[in-house]
Amino acid sequence: MMGTKASRIWHPFTQHALQGVMTRIVHGDGAYLHTEDGRRIIDAISSWWVVTHGHCHPDITSAIREQAGKLNQIIFAGYTHDPAEECAAELLKVAPPGLDYVFFSDSGSTSVEVALKMALGYWKNKGCPRTRIVVMQNSYHGDTIGTMSVGARGVFNAAYTPLLFDVASVPFPARGREQATLDALEVTCRNDHPAAFIVEPLVLGAGGMLMYPAWVLREMKRICEASDVLFIADEVMTGWGRTGTLFACEQAKIVPDIGCYSKGLTGGALPLATTLCRADIFDAHYSTDRSRTFFHSSSYTANPIACAAAKANLHLWRNPDTRKRVTSLAAMQEQAVESFRADPRFENVRRTGTIAALDLKTSEAGYLANIGPKLQTFFNDRNLLLRPLGNTIYVMPPYCVTAADLDEVYIAIRDAADALA
Ligand SMILES: *Cc1c(COP(=O)(O)O)cnc(C)c1O
Numbered sequence: 541m542m543g544t545k546a547s548r549i550w551h552p553f554t555q556h557a558l559q560g561v562m563t564r565i566v567h568g569d570g571a572y573l574h575t576e577d578g579r580r581i582i583d584a585i586s587s588w589w590v591v592t593h594g595h596c597h598p599d600i601t602s603a604i605r606e607q608a609g610k611l612n613q614i615i616f617a618g619y620t621h622d623p624a625e626e627c628a629a630e631l632l633k634v635a636p637p638g639l640d641y642v643f644f645s646d647s648g649s650t651s652v653e654v655a656l657k658m659a660l661g662y663w664k665n666k667g668c669p670r671t672r673i674v675v676m677q678n679s680y681h682g683d684t685i686g687t688m689s690v691g692a693r694g695v696f697n698a699a700y701t702p703l704l705f706d707v708a709s710v711p712f713p714a715r716g717r718e719q720a721t722l723d724a725l726e727v728t729c730r731n732d733h734p735a736a737f738i739v740e741p742l743v744l745g746a747g748g749m750l751m752y753p754a755w756v757l758r759e760m761k762r763i764c765e766a767s768d769v770l771f772i773a774d775e776v777m778t779g780w781g782r783t784g785t786l787f788a789c790e791q792a793k794i795v796p797d798i799g800c801y802s803k804g805l806t807g808g809a810l811p812l813a814t815t816l817c818r819a820d821i822f823d824a825h826y827s828t829d830r831s832r833t834f835f836h837s838s839s840y841t842a843n844p845i846a847c848a849a850a851k852a853n854l855h856l857w858r859n860p861d862t863r864k865r866v867t868s869l870a871a872m873q874e875q876a877v878e879s880f881r882a883d884p885r886f887e888n889v890r891r892t893g894t895i896a897a898l899d900l901k902t903s904e905a906g907y908l909a910n911i912g913p914k915l916q917t918f919f920n921d922r923n924l925l926l927r928p929l930g931n932t933i934y935v936m937p938p939y940c941v942t943a944a945d946l947d948e949v950y951i952a953i954r955d956a957a958d959a960l961a
Contacts, residue, residue: 558913563920568595571941573925583925584937584949589745591808592780593856594940600807600852607848616644616841623847630854631814634786636795639816643834644842648776648802649682651813652738654836655798656686658821659736659770665824665832670735674708674728674769676721680746681738681774690738692747695908708732712744713752722759729767736770736798741788742892745777749897749934751890757792770797770821776813780804781866781939784893786857797821806849807856808938812842865939869894872943873935876950885957897934900957904931915956922952 551562563581567574571594573581583591593600607623614621628642643658645651656673663670673690681687688697689704697704708728713721728734741757744750764771773796778788780803785791789799798821802813825834840846856862873896880889880898889898902911909930919926926933926949933953937946 560917570594570596571938571945579923581920581923581925582937582941582945582948584919584935584941584945585925585927586936586938587808587925588927589777589782589936590803591938592782592804592853593807593862594938595808597807597809597852597856599856600809600849603848603852604809604845607845611844613840613843613845617837621842621844621847623844623851624842627847627850627854628814630851631801631816634854634857635799635801635816636787636789638795638818639799640819641817641822643815643817643836644847645813645815645836646811646838646840646843646846647682647813648774648800649684649687650838651776651800651802651815652681652687652690652772652774653684654815655738655772655774655800655817656690656736657836658798658815658817658834659772661832661834662770662821662824663735665827670733672708672732672734673705674710674725674732674734674737676712676739676744677709678712678744678747678750679738679740679774680744681740681776708734712747712750713756714750715752718752718756718759721756722763725760725763726767729763729769734769736772737764738772738774740774740776741778742783742791743778743788743895746929748929748932749890749895751892751895751897754791757789758794761792761794761796772796772798772800774800776800776802780853780857781862782893782895782936784866784870786863805853806846807853809849809853810843810846811840812846812850862939866894869937869939869941872946876935876946880950880953883954883957894939895934895936897932898953900928900931900933900960902931911960914960918956918959919952922948922955924949924952926952 564576565573566576571583573583643654645654675690678692681691690707710721710724761771773789775787779801797818799816806812825832870893873891877889877891877896880886885901886898887901912928912930915928935949
């Protein structure tokens with residue numbers, strides 16, 4: 541067995557036959573992770589995109605501590621509690637105006653499952669059932685059967701493909717080919733009468749940090765609206781400042797019919813998710829007829845400790861300093877990637893808000909390209925947490941990261957190209 545302490549834990553997205561010794565983290569603070577053997581690692585991907593303000597932010601930590609001593613779990617059917625009520629009220633104040641109801645769950649995947657079920661329930665309860673979902677190619681919405689169905693098909697879900705439901709898809713709006721996406725959406729909305737279109741606004745995360753402009757997002761919303769197709773924005777990754785605004789939809793000045801928010805909802809401290817919807821979607825389920833109930837729950841729905849963490853996060857977003865940090869990180873990221881635009885070893889150098897990405901030119905492409913793990917090992921040896929998607933290297937740090945930390949990250953990326961390209 542690898543390592544001295546043989547572990548029986550099966551880790552996510554991990555090929556254990558190829559994985560070296562797991563890095564054991566004992567402590568996190570700000571943008572740093574500390575290992576048991578005394579190394580300090582810069583967390584340049586916010587621990588898989590969840591940690592927004594930094595590890596163990598004192599305000600969030602103390603909110604968790606306080607709530608844990610008061611009420612740490614309660615059934616959420618027939619019961620409610622202050623942390624959930626206050627968290628929902630605060631969330632609706634900052635969410636796109638026109639989203640009126642908050643449904644809690646516990647992960648990005650469940651928030652998307654809930655969104656899809658809300659959309660189907662809406663049409664069924666209105667007496668005109670629709671079940672088809674339109675998706676964008678290269679999208680990622682989670683790893684459950686339902687969310688895989690609306691996500692890109694590939695090596696990740698080949699074993700389960702026979703069980704995934706069929707969807708209509710439109711191409712990713714690559715630069716110069718945006719109209720093809722809009723045309724395809726218009727045709728499928730008109731001909732297939734889909735229940736909903738689900739999309740990651742501005743940045744497709746796991747699909748390779750693919751970016752498209754706000755005007756395309758705005759046009760897609762207009763098309764859905766014109767043909768009475770529900771528009772679901774999956775802001776699980778793009779929310780909480782990542783794209784430069786609190787939510788990506790703000791940049792397109794659109795309000796989705798249903799919005800999914802998780803990852804940074806608790807600042808990355810605890811698992812929690814929300815699905816927000818317009819009043820008429822709630823109203824379609826509102827009836828004295830119990831068969832119209834929205835039948836969805838998870839055991840830990842609106843867990844009070846997680847809600848307290850989310851409340852503390854929402855409080856941090858009321859502080860103008862938080863937005864200032866996002867703006868200055870976006871500027872630092874732009875400055876950092878600018879020098880790579882003329883570097884012939886890289887292509888598709890891109891940035892949206894605080895997210896920067898670039899593709900290392902290699903003979904082999906795709907997620908399973910061997911360059912991915914090689915890069916990851918290279919960065920790990922430099923005490924950096926970066927986890928390239930195939931040959932796509934992206935930097936998505938917590939907002940407390942310093943300019944010196946970022947320098948270290950980008951120097952290592954340049955060195956990696958020297959060593960491996
Ligand atoms: C991460 C992610 C999800 C899934 O969230 P989990 O909390 O991992 O279930 C869904 N949609 C998008 C866009 C994501 O980035």
